[in-house]
Amino acid sequence: MSGSPKYQTVSSGEIRRRQAEQARKRREEQxxxxxxxxxxxxxxxxxxxxxxxxxxxxxxxxxxxxxxxxxxxxxxxxxxxxxxxxxxxxxxxxxxxxxxxxxxxxxxxxxxxxxxxxxxxxxxREQAQERVEAVAAQLTEIPADVRARYDRGGAEECEELLDTARRYAGKAPAKSDARAETAAQAVREHLDKVLARRAEEQARTTAAREAAEEVYHRFAELRADAEQARVPLPDSDGINARLSDMATAVRQGDAGRVLAALPELTGLVDRAEAALDGHIDRVIERRELLNSIIQALPEAGFSVDRNSFVQREDGAMELRAGSTDGQQFAVLLRDGAGNATEVLYSTDTMHEAVAAGTGKAGECGSLLSVINRLSERTRSEGFEPGTVQWDDEDGDQPPPAAHAHSARPGVRGRTAG
Amino acid sequence: MTTLDVAETHPACTVLGPGSRYVVWVQGCGIGCAECVSPQWIPFDHTRARDVAELAADIAEHATDGLTISGGEPFAQAGAVAALVAAVRERRDLSVMSYTGYTIEHLRAHGTPGQHRLLAELDLLVDGPFLAHRQAALRWRGSANQRLHFLTGRHAALRDAPDLSAGLQIEVAADESVRWLGVPPVAGFRQWIENRLELEPLEQKQERNP
Structure with missing residues (x-):
């Protein structure tokens, strides 16, 4: 395990040379x-x-x-x-x-x-971007301001999700589709919400507009009635102002403001209507009463000056008559106490007497006889004249013929009806 | 007369143990390690028997620093080797080293009386079979599984010496015969050098051309 046997290795001379030559050839071939x-x-x-x-x-x-x-x-x-x-x-x-x-x-x-x-x-990337833009295109079906008005949060969320999907589409298309689908879902929900809310508001606006129009038409009719009856429409300016405000709110689509203002306005119109009806009733009554007086005046020696008839805005009516001897006689029908009609008579003869400081009772007695004749006539027409009252200091409304006088004889009578 | 089957001897080997040593390669090994570098000494051959006393005298006369027993398997003839070492020691107190394919644990546990006597005579022992796949460049050993045992304190100074190969001792004799001594550090060394130098064992040549 730790040594070799002895080897016989080399020979001398030619044998060794040949062997070496052969070995070289062998090695070369190898x-x-x-x-x-x-x-x-x-x-x-x-x-x-x-x-x-x-x-x-x-x-x-x-x-x-x-x-x-x-x-x-x-x-x-x-x-x-x-x-x-x-x-x-x-x-x-x-x-x-x-x-x-x-x-x-x-x-x-x-x-x-x-x-x-x-x-x-x-x-x-292009396909992913097209998918994202297809989703974005759905949003353009409704203008951005409309969408923001009815669902601002949803609009912002959709934009954020679309931005995210766009970023992925440009960099990692494989991940973009999931984002695009998420955005599409958000867009669908957003548009549904916008359409539902818009329809709801449109219905509310329509209802408000129709209610406003109804009030407006009612008021227009009242105004026409008042004009026709030549009487003032109570609180016309106030109602007009409110109607104007409401019309503005309707134009602005502010149904809430319209609906909030409607109850009070309706109440105002209701009250105006009731008051107008009262005015018209009284005007009719006064005309009938005045007609009765007109019928009676010729019997008292006066002829009616029909051109002198005036109906004031407050419903008061005036008429003058003249006698053959030149006396002027004036009648004024106006509102009295307790919704009664007050009849005011005057004559310039009375004025002259008063101005002269003589025979006051005599002129008054003449006027009184005329009034009595007229009262009788009106009574026969179904009116109930009241007691004759003298009013020297009537400063409310001077009769047409006494316009230049500070003091004049007058009579007040109350009628029934 | 005690005899020992001896394959070869060398009076001055410097690569199989410390210093210059007389080496005795015994003939015959019962272990048979694969790729053994000295397969010619594996068969037991009593025709190679030598008188232990004469051999001991030769060793005592020519050895320089010590005696190394290799082979073959020294512990296969442990009784005769122990007698040889004892005979040498009667003349000179030489350092004695031996190789064995057995492990020292096996020998101590299951050894014969002769193997125990031989162990008792040794200063150094390299034990364990040669394993070709673990061949390495180690001090006096062929494979990494083999161990160097310092059985006495004689060579204690060498315990921590570098574990590097001692190299090979190659000799060309006057008759142009060649031989090498030592433990090859790489696998296939013998085949390589025989091919390279076109060497042929002298014994084979003699057998072919008697």
Whole structure:
């Protein structure tokens, strides 16, 4: 285990030389054979390595082609053909240089895949971006200000989700679809909410407008009635102002303001209507009463000056009459206490007497006889004249013929009806 | 007369133990390690028997620093080797080293009386079979499983010496015969050197051309 036997190694002279020569030849042949074997083994290793590499590239080509097909793009058929040619040349190569040249083709094919990879990536990004923009387009169905008005939070959320999906579409298309779907869901919910709220508000606005129009028409009719009856419409200016405000609110689509103002306005119109009706009733009554007086005046020696008839805005009525001897007689019908009609008579004869300071009772007695005649007539028409009252200091409304006098005789009578 | 089957001897080997040593390679090994570098000494061959007393006298006369027993398997003839060492020691107090394919634990537990006597005579022991797959460049050993035991304090100073190969001792004799001594540090050394130098064992040549 720790030593060799003795060896007999060398001989001298010619034998040793021949042996050495033979040994050299043998070694040379052995070296040549080994070199040939080494080259053959090296060629096989290079061939196997090149084929393995070409196979790797082929797998990449196939994988990219599948991916391209999925994306709707054509694969790189030229690359596949070149690769097959390269593999055939590798198999048939007789030296390593030929193997290397063929392997170089496989490398070129692999480098060329960069272009296909780029096209696939670009296409996938474009598709992802189109999907995102399709979702975004749904939002444009309704103007942004409208959407913000009815669902501001939803509008902002949709924009944020779309921005996120856009960012992914540009960088990681595979992750973009999930974001786009999330955004699409948010968009659907947002639009549903906007449409529902808008419909609700439109219905409310319509109801408010119709209610406002009804009030407006009622008031217009009252105004027409008042105009026709030549009487003032109570609180007309106040109601007009409120109607104007409400019309503004209607134009602005502010149903809440309209509906809030309606009860009070309706109440005002109701009260105006009731008051107007009272006015009209009294005007009719006064006309009938005045007509009765007009009928009676000729019997008292007066002829009616029909052109002197005046109906004031407050519903008061005036009329003058004259006698053949030049006396002027005036009648004024106006509101009295307790919704009764007050009849005021006056004559300039009375004025002259008062101005002269003589015969006051005599002129009054003449006027009184006229009033009595008129009262009798009106009574026969169904009116109930009241007691005659003298009013020297009536400063309310001077009769048309006494306009220049500070004091004049007057009579007040109350009628029934 | 006690005899020992001896394959070869060398009076001055410097690569099989410390210093310059007389080496006795015994003939015959019952272990048969694969890829043994000295397969020619595995068969037992009593035709190689030598008188222990004469051999001991030769060793005592020519050895320099010590005696190394290799082979073959020294512990296969442990009784005769122990007698040889004892006979040498009667003349000179030489350092004695031995190789064995057995482990020292096996020898101590299951050894024969002769093997116990031999163990008692040794200063150094390299034990364990040669394992080709663990071959390494180690001090006086062929494979990493083999251990160097310092059985006495004679070589205590060498315990911590570097565990590096002692190398090979190659000799070309005047008759142009070649031999090498030592433990090859690499596998296939013998085949390599025989092919390289076109060496042929002298015994085989003699057998082929008697």
């Amino acid at each position: 070296r040549k054979e080994k070199e040939r074997q080494r080259l053959a083994a090296a060629l096989e290793r290079a061939r196997a390595l090149a084929l393995s590499r070409a196979e790797d590239v082929a797998e990449r080509v196939a994988a990219l082609s599948r991916e391209a097909a999925t994306a709707g793009l054509a694969g790189d058929q030229a690359a596949e053909n070149r690769l097959e040619q390269a593999r055939e040349r590798i198999r048939s190569a007789t030296d390593r240089a030929a193997v290397g040249a063929a392997a170089g083709i496989a490398e070129e094919v692999e480098r060329s895949l960069v272009g296909l990879r780029q096209r696939i990536d670009d296409h996938q």
